[in-house]
Amino acid sequence: MAICRNNLVFFGGLLVGVLGAVLxxxxxxxxxxxxxxxxxxxxxxxLGLHMNPLxxxxxxxxxxxxxxxxxxxxxxxxxxxxxxxxPGVRFVLxxxxxxxxxxxxxxxxxxxxxxxxxxxxxVGGLLGIPMGAYLGLFFLTRGYTLGKAKPxxxxxxxxxxxxxxxxxxxxxxxxxxxxxxxxxxxxGPGSQHAPVLISLGLGVVAGVLFQRSRLCLVGGLRxxxxxxxxxxxxxxxxxxxxxLAANLVLGQFKPTLVGPVAHGNILANILGMGLLxxxxxxxxxxxxxxxxxxWEANLDSFVAVLGMLVGAGVAHRLGLAASPAGVPEAGWLxxxxxxxxxxxxxxxxxxxxxxxxxGA
Amino acid sequence: xxxxxxxxxxxxxxxxxxxxxxxxxxxxxxxVVRVDAPVAVENITRFLSQxxxxxxxxxxxxxxxxxxxxxEN
Numbered sequence: 001m002a003i004c005r006n007n008l009v010f011f012g013g014l015l016v017g018v019l020g021a022v023l024x025x026x027x028x029x030x031x032x033x034x035x036x037x038x039x040x041x042x043x044x045x046x047l048g049l050h051m052n053p054l055x056x057x058x059x060x061x062x063x064x065x066x067x068x069x070x071x072x073x074x075x076x077x078x079x080x081x082x083x084x085x086x087p088g089v090r091f092v093l094x095x096x097x098x099x100x101x102x103x104x105x106x107x108x109x110x111x112x113x114x115x116x117x118x119x120x121x122x123v124g125g126l127l128g129i130p131m132g133a134y135l136g137l138f139f140l141t142r143g144y145t146l147g148k149a150k151p152x153x154x155x156x157x158x159x160x161x162x163x164x165x166x167x168x169x170x171x172x173x174x175x176x177x178x179x180x181x182x183x184x185x186x187x188g189p190g191s192q193h194a195p196v197l198i199s200l201g202l203g204v205v206a207g208v209l210f211q212r213s214r215l216c217l218v219g220g221l222r223x224x225x226x227x228x229x230x231x232x233x234x235x236x237x238x239x240x241x242x243x244l245a246a247n248l249v250l251g252q253f254k255p256t257l258v259g260p261v262a263h264g265n266i267l268a269n270i271l272g273m274g275l276l277x278x279x280x281x282x283x284x285x286x287x288x289x290x291x292x293x294x295w296e297a298n299l300d301s302f303v304a305v306l307g308m309l310v311g312a313g314v315a316h317r318l319g320l321a322a323s324p325a326g327v328p329e330a331g332w333l334x335x336x337x338x339x340x341x342x343x344x345x346x347x348x349x350x351x352x353x354x355x356x357x358x359g360a
Numbered sequence: 361x362x363x364x365x366x367x368x369x370x371x372x373x374x375x376x377x378x379x380x381x382x383x384x385x386x387x388x389x390x391x392v393v394r395v396d397a398p399v400a401v402e403n404i405t406r407f408l409s410q411x412x413x414x415x416x417x418x419x420x421x422x423x424x425x426x427x428x429x430x431x432e433n
Binding site: 076078080082085140141145146148149150151214216219222223226227229231283284285289300 | 371372373377399402407422
């Protein structure tokens with residue numbers, strides 16, 4: 001049993017790595033087999049929260065991951081409706097996760113995919129992750145908390161499935177009936193995707209793997225910093241190994257300084273991913289983990305996911321997001337504002353909070 | 361609730377394991393941790409195993425109790 005669990009996180013990672021490479025082979029944008037930042041951004045565009053014509057698609061992987069991890073959570077009874085731990089603050093942190101992610105152009109998982117595809121500019125992002133995690137942990141070890149979540153009535157747990165179920169209906173309305181809404185890109189990264197049913201199916205597999213393996217990069221770093229424990233980080237070694245091997249086999253490993261759908265500004269890459277992981281630690285999980293916890297009926301995580309969708313919309317509406325052309329001036333401003341407010345939240349909920357009474 | 365009990369229900373990851381670490385390092389003897397998330401149980405038990413601290417987990421529908429027996433080696 002112990003050996004099984006120990007290996008689950010590694011082999012789960014390995015499979016996720018292979019899966020990402022396969023999705024690229026089948027049509028997803030380069031080094032973007034799975035990317036939570038990119039996919040939330042595309043969904044945000046598909047829903048019309050931003051109107052960048054290159055970045056609009058209702059990524060079925062995200063919906064598949066929903067069904068997969070919901071199923072796993074139900075089967076293994078990891079399912080209990082909870083919420084009420086400062087959802088408003090979580091919404092804002094979700095927005096700044098996207099601000100950081102859209103400066104780097106990817107989530108921590110895509111940072112690994114990018115490196116495994118030969119894109120050396122991903123190193124900046126991978127350096128930013130421990131930096132941001134360290135910032136978050138600085139406050140966490142000094143008492144940062146958003147308060148306790150409380151059990152919620154069972155009916156509340158229906159809300160996230162209804163939301164993502166509705167997205168699934170929209171997806172198939174578009175694909176099968178050719179409706180005008182949601183908006184799908186005709187060119188650019190939004191138009192590049194694997195066949196819908198394959199994306200959905202592989203998403204389900206990924207969802208089960210994520211839910212069961214507890215993969216969490218930020219958590220892996222946290223355990224190293226705080227406890228010198230290397231258990232969770234094995235999952236990400238697995239993703240790297242799986243994606244690298246699969247990319248080599250599929251002929252997708254192309255060493256280059258700056259890969260596709262990426263830019264080479266190393267400072268922006270470090271600071272962008274730094275903001276993402278800083279905010280992620282304050283939320284208690286990276287963009288992927290927030291989604292998985294949503295399926296476990298954690299309504300606070302659902303609110304964080306909504307914050308990320310809206311954050312992506314705002315970033316693209318206001319022209320704050322980076323692109324392969326680099327980081328726009330407004331992007332630096334957005335990044336600065338992101339750090340300012342995230343530091344503000346971290347400080348307020350560490351040092352300026354109302355003392356919590358002992359016991360319950 | 362007795363001071364021997366650490367209530368970590370409803371806390372976001374990784375606060376439960378941080379609180380256990382803090383409590384353990386205060387060195388005030390055995391205590392019981394109440395948690396309601398499976399991930400928190402896994403994080404805490406992994407941490408305790410790594411520190412070589414004996415523990416016992418009991419579960420019901422709603423929550424888990426982790427009894428931490430201080431016998432650090």
